[in-house]
Amino acid sequence: MAITxxxxxxxxxxxxxxxxxxxxxxxxxxxxxxxxxxxxxxxGLSPAQVRSTGSQIILNNAYHLLVRPGAEVLRHFGGSHRxxxxxxxxxxxxxxxxxxxxxxxxxxxxxxxxxxxxxxxAKIMLSPxxxxxxxxxxxxxxxxxxxxxxxxxxxxxGAVPRSKxxxxxxxTRPVIxxxxxxxxxxxxxxxRWLVRCKAAHRRPEDQALFGIVQGGxxxxxxxxxxxxxxxxxxxxxxxxxxxxxxGTQEIRRVVEFxxxxxxxxxxxxxxxxxxxxxxxxxxxxxxxxxxxxxxxxNGRNALAFTRTGPxxxxxxxxxxxxxxxxxxxxxxxxxxxxxxxxxxxLFMADEMxxxxxxxxxxxxxxQALLLDIRKAIRQDAWSLLDRDWPVLRDAxxxxxxxxxxxxxxxxxxxxxxxxxxxxxxxxD
Amino acid sequence: MAITxxxxxxxxxxxxxxxxxxxxxxxxxxxxxxxxxxxxxxxGLSPAQVRSTGSQIILNNAYHLLVRPGAEVLRHFGGSHRxxxxxxxxxxxxxxxxxxxxxxxxxxxxxxxxxxxxxxxAKIMLSPxxxxxxxxxxxxxxxxxxxxxxxxxxxxxGAVPRSKxxxxxxxTRPVIxxxxxxxxxxxxxxxRWLVRCKAAHRRPEDQALFGIVQGGxxxxxxxxxxxxxxxxxxxxxxxxxxxxxxGTQEIRRVVEFxxxxxxxxxxxxxxxxxxxxxxxxxxxxxxxxxxxxxxxxNGRNALAFTRTGPxxxxxxxxxxxxxxxxxxxxxxxxxxxxxxxxxxxLFMADEMxxxxxxxxxxxxxxQALLLDIRKAIRQDAWSLLDRDWPVLRDAxxxxxxxxxxxxxxxxxxxxxxxxxxxxxxxxD
Numbered sequence: 001m002a003i004t005x006x007x008x009x010x011x012x013x014x015x016x017x018x019x020x021x022x023x024x025x026x027x028x029x030x031x032x033x034x035x036x037x038x039x040x041x042x043x044g045l046s047p048a049q050v051r052s053t054g055s056q057i058i059l060n061n062a063y064h065l066l067v068r069p070g071a072e073v074l075r076h077f078g079g080s081h082r083x084x085x086x087x088x089x090x091x092x093x094x095x096x097x098x099x100x101x102x103x104x105x106x107x108x109x110x111x112x113x114x115x116x117x118x119x120x121x122a123k124i125m126l127s128p129x130x131x132x133x134x135x136x137x138x139x140x141x142x143x144x145x146x147x148x149x150x151x152x153x154x155x156x157x158g159a160v161p162r163s164k165x166x167x168x169x170x171x172t173r174p175v176i177x178x179x180x181x182x183x184x185x186x187x188x189x190x191x192r193w194l195v196r197c198k199a200a201h202r203r204p205e206d207q208a209l210f211g212i213v214q215g216g217x218x219x220x221x222x223x224x225x226x227x228x229x230x231x232x233x234x235x236x237x238x239x240x241x242x243x244x245x246x247g248t249q250e251i252r253r254v255v256e257f258x259x260x261x262x263x264x265x266x267x268x269x270x271x272x273x274x275x276x277x278x279x280x281x282x283x284x285x286x287x288x289x290x291x292x293x294x295x296x297x298n299g300r301n302a303l304a305f306t307r308t309g310p311x312x313x314x315x316x317x318x319x320x321x322x323x324x325x326x327x328x329x330x331x332x333x334x335x336x337x338x339x340x341x342x343x344x345x346l347f348m349a350d351e352m353x354x355x356x357x358x359x360x361x362x363x364x365x366x367q368a369l370l371l372d373i374r375k376a377i378r379q380d381a382w383s384l385l386d387r388d389w390p391v392l393r394d395a396x397x398x399x400x401x402x403x404x405x406x407x408x409x410x411x412x413x414x415x416x417x418x419x420x421x422x423x424x425x426x427x428d
Numbered sequence: 429m430a431i432t433x434x435x436x437x438x439x440x441x442x443x444x445x446x447x448x449x450x451x452x453x454x455x456x457x458x459x460x461x462x463x464x465x466x467x468x469x470x471x472g473l474s475p476a477q478v479r480s481t482g483s484q485i486i487l488n489n490a491y492h493l494l495v496r497p498g499a500e501v502l503r504h505f506g507g508s509h510r511x512x513x514x515x516x517x518x519x520x521x522x523x524x525x526x527x528x529x530x531x532x533x534x535x536x537x538x539x540x541x542x543x544x545x546x547x548x549x550a551k552i553m554l555s556p557x558x559x560x561x562x563x564x565x566x567x568x569x570x571x572x573x574x575x576x577x578x579x580x581x582x583x584x585x586g587a588v589p590r591s592k593x594x595x596x597x598x599x600t601r602p603v604i605x606x607x608x609x610x611x612x613x614x615x616x617x618x619x620r621w622l623v624r625c626k627a628a629h630r631r632p633e634d635q636a637l638f639g640i641v642q643g644g645x646x647x648x649x650x651x652x653x654x655x656x657x658x659x660x661x662x663x664x665x666x667x668x669x670x671x672x673x674x675g676t677q678e679i680r681r682v683v684e685f686x687x688x689x690x691x692x693x694x695x696x697x698x699x700x701x702x703x704x705x706x707x708x709x710x711x712x713x714x715x716x717x718x719x720x721x722x723x724x725x726n727g728r729n730a731l732a733f734t735r736t737g738p739x740x741x742x743x744x745x746x747x748x749x750x751x752x753x754x755x756x757x758x759x760x761x762x763x764x765x766x767x768x769x770x771x772x773x774l775f776m777a778d779e780m781x782x783x784x785x786x787x788x789x790x791x792x793x794x795q796a797l798l799l800d801i802r803k804a805i806r807q808d809a810w811s812l813l814d815r816d817w818p819v820l821r822d823a824x825x826x827x828x829x830x831x832x833x834x835x836x837x838x839x840x841x842x843x844x845x846x847x848x849x850x851x852x853x854x855x856d
Contacts, residue, residue, distance in 0.1 A: 044780035069773045320504045345497045352472035
């Protein structure tokens with residue numbers, strides 16, 4: 001068994017659990033937040049800086065690493081841990097979501113997904129077996145099944161947005177006329193692909209394969225997907241197809257329905273979520289693991305998270321502001337005395353240090369939230385969270401306006417909704 | 429007196445001296461190399477990372493900081509040290525060189541230089557008094573006189589290149605038909621402006637004003653400039669107008685002639701130089717201080733310096749190279765185990781961490797050279813340098829091909845010649 005999972009405490013008021021996952025590269029406390037190091041790098045942060053945020057496990061994207069630098073390079077260097085010099089646990093996303101959402105042209109059928117490389121336009125076919133092969137080469141401690149992940153929300157025609165522009169390239173996706181049928185197909189295919197993934201997995205002794213539940217916002221489909229996916233014995237399970245365009249209330253409804261259906265004694269991972277309140281309500285529903293690009297993608301765009309809500313550092317009102325981003329934050333940016341005024345200067349001057357310092361702060365912001373979540377569970381004092389995190393009290397999604405609009409369907413599916421224009425490939 | 433300078437050792441074979449400058453923000457050992465943090469940031473490096481390279485003093489550019497964020501912001505934050513969170517010594521360039529070399533349209537007359545802001549195109553007039561005023565606001569420990577710095581090399585018509593393209597903007601400069609006359613005018617004006625600078629200086633007790641010797645490659649003019657500039661009593665003196673288009677031999681000829689003419693007991697600063705061999709030969713001529721954008725500008729373009737010469741990390745031959753940039757280097761990038769293959773991946777994927785890690789290495793490379801230079805002086809064993817730094821043995825400029833071509837006049841004047849296309853304003 002590649003990982004072990006131990007639950008050490010529970011709350012009396014909801015389904016939250018405190019635990020720890022041990023992996024071949026060390027352990028991490030749950031509930032856990034995993035920042036996203038898509039291409040085997042957390043953008044401008046060194047591994048030491050990532051470590052300073054309290055991050056214990058990080059995420060890599062198999063899709064990006066398959067395209068560049070490719071499996072040969074990763075195998076040569078002995079996998080991602082040694083390649084990127086991160087000696088802690090790593091989880092890889094399977095590429096199912098990215099292949100679908102990012103590709104210039106692609107087709108999806110029972111065999112897998114065919115897409116064009118974002119580097120040279122070459123056609124690449126990614127199958128369940130191919131995904132596991134690259135994930136075996138990357139060598140993450142936790143790897144994900146290759147899933148069929150359609151958007152959760154259809155537009156007024158019943159079609160999903162047919163194209164989006166990313167980095168100047170228009171990406172075209174097939175129009176889906178019957179969204180309900182597409183969700184059903186995705187759930188069934190995901191279950192069939194899971195069996196193929198498990199069979200293809202060559203390193204079960206040191207890489208834990210997690211299955212992914214699909215079903216969109218259709219609770220009956222979610223239930224059917226749980227039964228099919230959890231029917232395959234695996235070390236952990238994830239809820240996928242969430243935060244791909246639907247609103248906060250829909251995310252919550254799906255998670256509160258689905259989480260309790262997952263096996264009690266194994267880690268439960270909610271993929272690509274999310275804002276502070278989404279995480280807190282998902283933990284209350286029994287979720288143990290989270291990943292999201294919000295801290296880094298927003299950090300690059302000068303949006304900084306604080307306990308009272310996000311702030312846009314390019315705003316002129318910060319010009320002479322000598323306060324740190326968040327006076328209550330203990331990150332290297334805030335403790336280091338970098339003022340909002342200085343950070344604003346860095347962004348106005350397009351200086352790389354701005355994205356680095358704000359991403360560092362934003363990751364710490366989420367890790368501090370998870371620290372407080374774990375403390376609230378340990379002390380069985382859930383209300384501490386509302387007291388210490390004013391941003392959670394603010395129930396109306398519209399009030400988090402700097403970030404909230406990006407969650408709308410118009411921004412297209414994303415494993416983490418960006419705020420403002422994305423400054424790179426959509427999955428970080 | 430804002431600074432003190434103590435010479436503690438000399439070599440028996442040349443004019444090199446070992447010393448220390450004490451400033452209100454601590455001291456630095458000489459000969460010293462100052463990396464360039466143009467806009468109050470060393471690009472992607474945090475102050476802690478800059479410190480890790482062994483850098484004791486850094487440079488800011490008054491011109492850039494005048495345009496953005498401006499004197500009001502800098503005064504509000506109590507100067508650059510507190511603004512950028514660098515508690516060690518800082519030196520500011522006066523803006524004379526940058527105003528001339530970077531501006532879209534400018535005129536130069538006895539009053540000063542008029543240029544267009546690179547931010548919003550607004551006309552800005554920078555005079556000796558204005559330069560000192562912004563430098564007083566920045567609050568660097570050492571500030572530079574506002575000088576008239578023409579190119580050292582004329583083209584075949586006797587004219588300097590009339591325009592260059594930087595960041596997509598064509599910058600036009602006046603054509604100089606009589607280069608010799610222009611050099612003479614620059615020297616004389618620089619001397620007159622120095623008197624105005626000294627009179628305008630409001631913080632002589634904690635900011636040391638250095639004068640700048642001009643005269644291009646005309647040694648008689650250099651001598652006249654030394655007499656005029658050093659006739660004004662100041663805590664230190666610099667040689668300007670070097671490495672602005674002329675070759676290595678010309679640089680050497682000018683420095684070897686000019687350095688011994690400068691006052692013996694005060695720090696001697698050679699502005700904007702340079703490659704390893706330029707630095708070593710200038711130290712041998714009696715120079716104490718250097719600044720150059722080479723490590724950071726080249727670092728951003730994937731060119732890494734090593735003791736045996738520079739390497740271009742984007743080259744396909746590094747794809748599977750698991751060695752660090754330089755096995756003899758003790759920087760955080762090399763000691764941290766980041767391989768050439770990984771660094772290549774970062775640059776191919778356009779990931780910010782690549783420029784950060786290679787700039788960090790490159791700065792350490794120059795600081796390690798300066799450490800060895802100081803050791804060679806202390807031990808009076810100059811030949812150690814040739815033994816430990818093979819790059820110095822390589823006398824032909826053409827052999828350092830990855831970097832050398834950028835020193836040609838065609839790239840225009842620059843306080844540090846870029847290698848490959850510059851990825852930002854020309855003075856870093």
